[in-house]
Amino acid sequence: MVAEMIRILGAPFDKCGRMAGSRLGPGALRIADLEGALQSIRVAVRDDGDIPLPQSTEKGSGIPHFKEGVEVARRLRKRVADTIVSGDVPLVLGGDHSISIGSVSGAIQCFGRKLAVLWIDAHADYNTPATSPSLNLHGMSLAALVGFEVQEGRGAAELALDALVGFQVQEGRGADDWAELLESVVPAERLAPSHTAWYGLRDVDMGERAHIQASKGCLPLTMHDVDRYGVSETVAKFNRWMRESGAEALWVSFDVDVMDPVLAPGTGTAVRGGLSYREAHLLAELLHESLAAPGCPYRLVGLDVVETNPTRDRSNETATTAVEWVASLFGKTILGER
Numbered sequence: 001m002v003a004e005m006i007r008i009l010g011a012p013f014d015k016c017g018r019m020a021g022s023r024l025g026p027g028a029l030r031i032a033d034l035e036g037a038l039q040s041i042r043v044a045v046r047d048d049g050d051i052p053l054p055q056s057t058e059k060g061s062g063i064p065h066f067k068e069g070v071e072v073a074r075r076l077r078k079r080v081a082d083t084i085v086s087g088d089v090p091l092v093l094g095g096d097h098s099i100s101i102g103s104v105s106g107a108i109q110c111f112g113r114k115l116a117v118l119w120i121d122a123h124a125d126y127n128t129p130a131t132s133p134s135l136n137l138h139g140m141s142l143a144a145l146v147g148f149e150v151q152e153g154r155g156a157a158e159l160a161l162d163a164l165v166g167f168q169v170q171e172g173r174g175a176d177d178w179a180e181l182l183e184s185v186v187p188a189e190r191l192a193p194s195h196t197a198w199y200g201l202r203d204v205d206m207g208e209r210a211h212i213q214a215s216k217g218c219l220p221l222t223m224h225d226v227d228r229y230g231v232s233e234t235v236a237k238f239n240r241w242m243r244e245s246g247a248e249a250l251w252v253s254f255d256v257d258v259m260d261p262v263l264a265p266g267t268g269t270a271v272r273g274g275l276s277y278r279e280a281h282l283l284a285e286l287l288h289e290s291l292a293a294p295g296c297p298y299r300l301v302g303l304d305v306v307e308t309n310p311t312r313d314r315s316n317e318t319a320t321t322a323v324e325w326v327a328s329l330f331g332k333t334i335l336g337e338r
């Protein structure tokens with residue numbers, strides 16, 4: 001058994017994403033019977049409902065809807081940290097991917113530098129306001145969690161960007177919001193860049209490439225890697241990396257856009273060429289297998305499922321697929337217990 005009790009927590013917030021609709025994600029996942037799917041594999045689960053949302057509607061002049069985004073993140077950080085402290089495993093339902101700044105910050109608060117993150121996503125979410133083409137916070141979540149600075153001098157990534165023809169680093173833009181985010185949400189210890197892994201990447205911006213290059217020891221597993229080596233070998237590579245990292249706690253952040261839009265059209269951030277149904281399930285099953293293996297030096301301490309947008313979906317297929325994926329991650333197999 002991976003967990004004592006899984007506690008579902010909804011974060012129906014989508015104002016820091018590309019388009020509205022993922023605020024309906026928690027509802028769509030519940031309608032797809034997330035709780036029942038976990039109960040059916042004898043995992044203890046409880047639904048703690050949704051976090052209350054701030055009332056402000058001010059868009060602001062920097063990162064759009066920053067004030068609301070930062071308040072959601074603060075509330076989620078506290079709820080996630082409290083859940084972990086009580087010995088349970090938070091399962092956070094988004095919402096756009098900006099909510100993970102709050103949820104993972106709660107885990108950093110509990111595990112500090114012993115935390116590693118697996119970001120399963122078509123996108124790296126590794127922009128700062130200086131490099132983001134859109135300035136939407138949902139594309140900056142991981143950059144915030146590792147604490148990239150944009151104000152004090154120029155980091156390695158910005159210097160690398162200078163070498164790219166036609167790329168303009170916009171230093172002033174959103175800088176105050178960014179400083180506030182790093183100050184008031186992300187714990188000072190930060191997520192170690194060398195404890196950051198991606199799976200399924202296929203749409204990475206110029207600035208994000210530079211940030212990945214500047215992040216020593218990180219593990220970016222792209223769709224090219226999945227095509228070339230398959231799910232089995234890429235997960236084995238992730239497992240070796242985890243063991244070498246010294247991390248004791250793993251947070252998994254699952255953006256439904258990692259799946260191919262043919263299979264999971266219900267998202268505002270669809271990119272062609274994603275994981276097939278079978279690849280996605282094998283990924284979940286192999287992750288479960290490694291976590292359940294005797295002597296595994298790390299454990300799963302929390303999970304996000306984000307960017308489910310039922311307004312873009314067909315018959316709730318995306319939420320249904322995400323629920324099946326979560327069940328596989330927590331141990332559902334074709335022949336049951338082995």
Ligand SMILES: [Mn+2]
Nearest residue numbers: 097121125255
């Ligand atoms: Mn994402």
